[in-house]
Amino acid sequence: MTNSGNVPVRHATMRGRNLAVVLEHIARHQPVTRARLAELTGFTKTTVSNLVGILDDAGLVVDGAPVHEGERGRPGVAVSLRADGAAGLGLEVGVDHLSACVLDLARRVRYRHVVTGDNRGRGPAAVLAALAGLAGEAVAAADGQGLAVSGAAVALPGLLDRENGVVRHAPNLGWTDVPVAGSLTGLPAEYDNEANLAALGELWFGGGARLGDFVHVSGEIGIGAGIVVDGRVFRGAHGFAGELGHLVADPSGPPCPCGGRGCLEQIAGRDALLHAAGIPAGDAAPGVLAARLAGGDERALAAADRAGRALGGALAAAVNLLDPDTIVLGGVYPPLAPWIVPPLRAALAAGPGSLRRAVPPVEVSALADGAAVLGAAGLVIERLLADPAPLLP
Amino acid sequence: MTNSGNVPVRHATMRGRNLAVVLEHIARHQPVTRARLAELTGFTKTTVSNLVGILDDAGLVVDGAPVHEGERGRPGVAVSLRADGAAGLGLEVGVDHLSACVLDLARRVRYRHVVTGDNRGRGPAAVLAALAGLAGEAVAAADGQGLAVSGAAVALPGLLDRENGVVRHAPNLGWTDVPVAGSLTGLPAEYDNEANLAALGELWFGGGARLGDFVHVSGEIGIGAGIVVDGRVFRGAHGFAGELGHLVADPSGPPCPCGGRGCLEQIAGRDALLHAAGIPAGDAAPGVLAARLAGGDERALAAADRAGRALGGALAAAVNLLDPDTIVLGGVYPPLAPWIVPPLRAALAAGPGSLRRAVPPVEVSALADGAAVLGAAGLVIERLLADPAPLLP
Numbered sequence: 001m002t003n004s005g006n007v008p009v010r011h012a013t014m015r016g017r018n019l020a021v022v023l024e025h026i027a028r029h030q031p032v033t034r035a036r037l038a039e040l041t042g043f044t045k046t047t048v049s050n051l052v053g054i055l056d057d058a059g060l061v062v063d064g065a066p067v068h069e070g071e072r073g074r075p076g077v078a079v080s081l082r083a084d085g086a087a088g089l090g091l092e093v094g095v096d097h098l099s100a101c102v103l104d105l106a107r108r109v110r111y112r113h114v115v116t117g118d119n120r121g122r123g124p125a126a127v128l129a130a131l132a133g134l135a136g137e138a139v140a141a142a143d144g145q146g147l148a149v150s151g152a153a154v155a156l157p158g159l160l161d162r163e164n165g166v167v168r169h170a171p172n173l174g175w176t177d178v179p180v181a182g183s184l185t186g187l188p189a190e191y192d193n194e195a196n197l198a199a200l201g202e203l204w205f206g207g208g209a210r211l212g213d214f215v216h217v218s219g220e221i222g223i224g225a226g227i228v229v230d231g232r233v234f235r236g237a238h239g240f241a242g243e244l245g246h247l248v249a250d251p252s253g254p255p256c257p258c259g260g261r262g263c264l265e266q267i268a269g270r271d272a273l274l275h276a277a278g279i280p281a282g283d284a285a286p287g288v289l290a291a292r293l294a295g296g297d298e299r300a301l302a303a304a305d306r307a308g309r310a311l312g313g314a315l316a317a318a319v320n321l322l323d324p325d326t327i328v329l330g331g332v333y334p335p336l337a338p339w340i341v342p343p344l345r346a347a348l349a350a351g352p353g354s355l356r357r358a359v360p361p362v363e364v365s366a367l368a369d370g371a372a373v374l375g376a377a378g379l380v381i382e383r384l385l386a387d388p389a390p391l392l393p
Numbered sequence: 394m395t396n397s398g399n400v401p402v403r404h405a406t407m408r409g410r411n412l413a414v415v416l417e418h419i420a421r422h423q424p425v426t427r428a429r430l431a432e433l434t435g436f437t438k439t440t441v442s443n444l445v446g447i448l449d450d451a452g453l454v455v456d457g458a459p460v461h462e463g464e465r466g467r468p469g470v471a472v473s474l475r476a477d478g479a480a481g482l483g484l485e486v487g488v489d490h491l492s493a494c495v496l497d498l499a500r501r502v503r504y505r506h507v508v509t510g511d512n513r514g515r516g517p518a519a520v521l522a523a524l525a526g527l528a529g530e531a532v533a534a535a536d537g538q539g540l541a542v543s544g545a546a547v548a549l550p551g552l553l554d555r556e557n558g559v560v561r562h563a564p565n566l567g568w569t570d571v572p573v574a575g576s577l578t579g580l581p582a583e584y585d586n587e588a589n590l591a592a593l594g595e596l597w598f599g600g601g602a603r604l605g606d607f608v609h610v611s612g613e614i615g616i617g618a619g620i621v622v623d624g625r626v627f628r629g630a631h632g633f634a635g636e637l638g639h640l641v642a643d644p645s646g647p648p649c650p651c652g653g654r655g656c657l658e659q660i661a662g663r664d665a666l667l668h669a670a671g672i673p674a675g676d677a678a679p680g681v682l683a684a685r686l687a688g689g690d691e692r693a694l695a696a697a698d699r700a701g702r703a704l705g706g707a708l709a710a711a712v713n714l715l716d717p718d719t720i721v722l723g724g725v726y727p728p729l730a731p732w733i734v735p736p737l738r739a740a741l742a743a744g745p746g747s748l749r750r751a752v753p754p755v756e757v758s759a760l761a762d763g764a765a766v767l768g769a770a771g772l773v774i775e776r777l778l779a780d781p782a783p784l785l786p
Binding site for chain 1: 628
C-alpha cells in the first residue's frame with residue numbers, strides 16, 4: 001500500500017510528519033522491525049522506537065511475533081498495523097441504493113451493508129437521513145468488533161463542491177445545490193464524486209498499480225470516469241473532470257437530464273441500455289439483460305452492440321486527450337462484457353488506434369458495483385495513515 | 394517566473410540542490426539582496442553569499458545597483474540573472490516552416506528567425522539538415538551578443554518517443570519512426586510535441602498564471618492541444634496526451650492521414666479551413682481568409698462557422714474530461730477569432746455548459762504562431778535554472 005497522494009497534508013509539527021513517515025512505512029512493509037524501519041526512514045533507532053511507541057499508545061500499531069532479519073543476531077520484534085483499532089467508514093448514495101463499508105487500518109473489509117431502493121422519488125432530506133441511519137448502524141457494528149470509526153467519506157453521483165460539501169448538480173438523482181456537509185452527525189465526513197471513489201477502489205482493491213495510469217468507467221444509470229494519474233485522482237480545476245457520460249455519442253440522440261442531447265449515458269447508461277433491450281428497470285434488470293444476451297435475444301444484442309460502440313467512441317476521445325495505460329470497465333458492465341467489449345474495442349481502434357498503432361487494453365473490473373464505497377472507506381484510511389496526529393493521545 | 398515543475402531534477406549533490414534553490418529565488422524576485430535571499434531560502438547569509446559567489450563565477454548572475462530594503466541600515470547589493478551569459482535555443486519544425494529563437498536567462502528574446510517553406514515535399518534528412526543550419530546561425534548570432542547557448546529544445550508536429558528522440562508518427566509531415574536525436578551536432582537537445590511547447594509558450598510569454606489550468610489549442614495544419622495543469626504540461630502515460638485534432642468531429646467526414654475519418658483537423662485545421670473557403674493553401678492564405686471573412690464572403694463565413702462548431706464540440710469533450718479553468722486558441726486562429734469563436738462558444742455551451750452552468754472562458758492567444766518556439770527556448774532556460782550544475786566551473 002502506498003500513499004497515493006490523494007491526501008495532501010501539511011503537518012503542524014515535525015513530530016506529526018515523522019509519525020506519518022513511520023506509519024506509512026509500517027503500512028507498506030508490515031510486519032517490519034524497528035531496525036528495518038530505521039533503515040527505511042533514515043531516522044535513528046531511538047527515534048524510531050519513540051515514534052513507534054507513540055503510535056502504539058494511540059492504538060494504531062501493534063507488536064507481533066519475533067522475526068529474524070539477516071543471518072545473525074537477535075530476532076527483532078515486528079510491528080504491524082493494528083487490526084482492532086481505528087477504522088474508516090465508506091458510504092455511497094447511488095441512484096437506486098445506499099451502501100456502507102467499514103475498513104480497518106490494514107484496509108480489510110470488516111462490515112458491508114447495501115440497501116436497495118430508488119432514491120429519485122424521495123427528497124434529499126429523506127435520503128440523507130437514511131444514509132445517517134446506515135452510518136450509525138455501521139459504526140455500532142464496527143464498535144462490536146472493537147473498531148473505532150474515526151471518519152467517513154461519502155460517494156455521490158454528481159458534480160460536487162467538495163470544499164463546502166454541496167452537491168451542485170446530480171441530474172440522475174434530481175438534486176441541485178443540495179448541502180450535504182454535516183448530515184452525518186458526530187462523524188467527520190467528506191463528500192466526493194462516485195466515479196472518483198470507484199477509481200480509487202479499483203486502485204486499492206482491484207487491478208492496483210499494475211494498471212498504471214488508468215481511466216475507470218463507472219457504468220451506472222449515469223456514466224462517470226475516474227482518471228488516475230501517478231496513483232492520484234485527476235480532478236480538474238473545479239473537481240468536475242471525468243464526466244465521460246456527457247460526451248456526445250449521438251448528436252441526434254435522446255435528451256439528457258443535463259440539458260444536452262445524445263449524451264453517452266443516454267445510450268450506454270444502465271437504464272438506457274435496459275430500455276433499448278426492452279427490459280423494465282428494476283433490481284434484477286441487469287441480470288435479466290445478461291441472461292437475454294446469453295440466450296441470443298436480438299433486441300438485447302443490438303442494445304449491447306450500440307452501447308459498446310458508443311462507449312468506444314467516447315473512450316477514443318478520452319484516449320486521445322488523456323493517453324492512459326489502461327481502461328477499466330466497472331459498475332454494471334462486467335457481467336455484460338462479452339457483448340459490450342468487442343464493439344467497444346473496435347470503435348476504439350478505429351479512432352486513436354490508427355494514430356498510435358496500439359490502443360490501451362480494456363479490462364473488466366472484478367469489483368463491479370462495490371468499487372465506490374470501497375474507495376470511500378479506503379480514502380478515510382489513507383487520510384489516517386497520512387496524518388495520524390488527530391488520533392494521538 | 395516560477396519553476397513550473399516541467400523539469401524534474403534529482404540533484405547529485407546538496408550543493409547542486411542549494412544552488413538551484415538560490416537561482417530560482419533570484420529568477421523569481423530579481424533584483425534581490427543576499428539578505429532577502431537568506432530570508433526566502435532559510436539559508437544563513439554566509440551560505441547565500443557563498444552560493445551567489447559560485448553562480449557569479451559561473452556567469453549566471455550579476456550584482457547590480459544598491460537597493461534599500463526596510464527603513465534602516467546599509468543598502469544591500471541586489472543580485473539579478475545575467476543578461477549576457479547562458480542562453481537557450483528553441484527550434485521548431487512546422488509543416489510549412491522552420492524557426493529558431495534564442496532567450497537569455499531572464500527569458501528575453503534575443504534572436505528570432507523564421508524560414509517558410511513546405512517541409513512535406515522533402516525528406517526528414519533534408520529538413521533536419523536545414524534545421525541544424527538554422528541552429529548554427531542562431532548560436533553564432535547569440536555568440537555575437539555575448540550569449541552562450543547551452544542547449545536546445547525542438548518542437549515537432551507529431552507523436553514523439555521523447556526518451557529515445559524518435560518521431561513516432563507525424564502524419565502531416567508524412568514522417569513515421571524518424572530518429573531525430575543527435576541531428577543538432579554539438580548541442581545538447583531535446584525534442585517535444587509542438588502543442589505541448591506552444592502551451593508552455595503561452596504559460597511563460599502569454600496569459601501566464603492568470604489562465605489557471607488551461608487547454609491551449611494549437612491550430613496549424615494539424616490541431617494539437619497542450620494541457621497545462623498546476624503549471625506543468627499533462628503528457629499522459631506515453632507522452633501522447635492532448636491529441637485534440639483526432640477527436641472525431643464528423644463520423645461521415647473526410648479521411649485523415651491518421652487513418653481515421655472526420656477528425657477535427659479535417660474540418661478545422663488550417664488547410665481544411667482554407668479548402669472549405671475555396672482558398673489555395675500557401676503562405677498568405679490565412680491572411681486571404683481573414684480578408685474574405687471581413688468582406689462577408691459567404692463561402693468563407695460558412696467554413697469558419699463549421700470549423701468553430703467542430704472546435705466547440707471537441708472542446709466540449711475536453712472540458713467534460715479535463716475541467717480546465719480556461720481555453721486558449723493559438724496558431725492560425727487568433728486573426729480568425731471574430732468568426733470562429735462565436736459558433737465555438739455556442740457549441741461548447743450546448744455541451745458541458747448545461748451541466749456546469751458555466752463553461753470556461755475562451756481566450757485568444759497574443760502569441761499566435763510563435764508560441765511553440767518560445768516555449769521550446771523557455772524550456773531550455775527552465776532546465777538551466779532548475780539545475781545549473783552543468784554550467785559551473
